[in-house]
Structures are given as structure tokens and as C-alpha cells.
Amino acid sequence: MSDQPTGSTIAETIRSQLERAIVTGAMRPGERLDEQEIADRFGVSRTPVREAIRTLAASGLVDVRQRQGATVGAIDIPRLIEMFQVMAELEGLCGELAARRITQEEKANLAALHERLIAAGGSVSPLEFYEINREFHEAIYDAARNDFLAEQTRALRTRVGAYRRQVTYLPGRVASTIREHAAVIDAICRHDGEAARRSLRDHVNLLGDNLSDFIASLASSRPAPGEGAPAGRRARAAAEEVLEERS
Structure with a gap:
């Protein structure tokens, strides 16, 4: 039996790493996910990357729009x-x-x-x-x-x-x-x-002051124009960690 990871296993690994990057703020709301760059960083084809992005989109963490690609989900x-x-x-x-x-x-x-x-x-x-x-x-x-x-x-x-x-x-x-x-x-x-x-x-x-302070912090932390693309760079550390585990 081969010890090589299956396509679904690779997709799940990518999903997990991207999810962590999103939740921890390494990838910010509105930031673009470049399929090819992410695939290059993980050393895989774009197929498991697409599968991982579809799973993240189903959970609401990623927005996928026709002709615009995938971005980290932003909530108003x-x-x-x-x-x-x-x-x-x-x-x-x-x-x-x-x-x-x-x-x-x-x-x-x-x-x-x-x-x-x-x-x-x-x-x-x-x-x-x-x-x-x-x-x-x-x-x-x-x-x-x-x-x-x-x-x-x-x-x-x-x-x-x-x-x-x-x-x-x-x-x-x-x-x-x-x-x-x-x-x-x-x-x-x-x-x-x-x-x-x-x-x-x-x-x-x-509630109260906590809410107003939170809203102010969101306004001050929005990425500057152009900062949202591409997201693959933000996944670099996570990708390298996965590649080390697979080697």
C-alpha cells in the first residue's frame, strides 16, 4: 500500500492550513486567494486547491464569485x-x-x-x-x-x-x-x-463601549488598496510546514 497522500487528503490538509490562516488573521477579509500561487506553495496541482476552496466557501470562510475568483470572506x-x-x-x-x-x-x-x-x-x-x-x-x-x-x-x-x-x-x-x-x-x-x-x-x-471600540478597530485594520492580492504569500509559512511533514 502506498504511503503517498491521496487527493482528498491533500485537499483537506490545504483546507485546514488555509482555515487556520484565515481564523488567525494571517489572511484578512477581502484578500484574494490565488489558486496557482497556493498550488505552487504546497507543491501540488490546482485540483486539490480548488477542492479546499470549495469546502471553505461552503462554511462561509471564503467567497467565490464568477469571474472574480475566491476571496477571504468579509462580513459586514x-x-x-x-x-x-x-x-x-x-x-x-x-x-x-x-x-x-x-x-x-x-x-x-x-x-x-x-x-x-x-x-x-x-x-x-x-x-x-x-x-x-x-x-x-x-x-x-x-x-x-x-x-x-x-x-x-x-x-x-x-x-x-x-x-x-x-x-x-x-x-x-x-x-x-x-x-x-x-x-x-x-x-x-x-x-x-x-x-x-x-x-x-x-x-x-x-455591548456598549466594547462594541464601539471593536467597530473602530475594524475600520482601522482594513487592508489598503491592492493589499488583498494575492493570498498565496500569506499561506507560505503554512505551506512550508505541510511540505516538511510530507517529506
């Missing part, structure tokens, strides 16, 4: 606010169920992740902080023990990932995240479902 502000509102409700429900179903081992894991977040607050990049924060929320999804809810929450979280990451850069947001997580842990560990739901919902939702 009213729509984005609506998505954050839904995300807050889904996260809140995860917190409520976790408060009812969490085990002692999961409580310890949640506390350990929180300590990592505190330790990382002043010593690592916002991207690393965001990754630890993602693990914290994932632990709550797992503790909720509702696979469908977890799938839907993760899908929406991925869809708005680049924008959620932007929130991390707001002044004082890291300190606020740590404080809000402490309230979430307290409610979950006391098995207070209502408080856990409220704490997580308020933590994820964008």
Missing part, C-alpha cells in the same frame, strides 16, 4: 453583530449545560487553563493568548456533553474567528477576559447553570 458590521449575538447565546447554553454536567477532572482542567491564561497575559503575543482562550472555551463545550451544540458553536466560532481575534487587541481586553473567565469558572464549579449562562453570554457578546 450589522451581520457580524448578529452573529456575535447568536454566538453569545450558544456559548451561554454550553456554560449552563457544563454547570450541570462537569466532572471534577474537568473542573481541574478548566482551572489549569485559566491559570495558563493568567500567566500568558503579560508575556505572550495576543495570538498565543487567543489560542489558550480557545482551549478554555473548548473545555466548556466538552463539559456540556452535547455534541450537536458543540458542533454548531465551533462552526460559528470559526466563521467569526478572525473578528474574535481582533477583539483580543482592544486595550484592556486581556485583563477583562481573565476577569470574566474567573466568573464563568466560579458559576460552573458551583453548578449554577443560570449564572454560568449569563456570564458566558455577556463575555462573548459585544
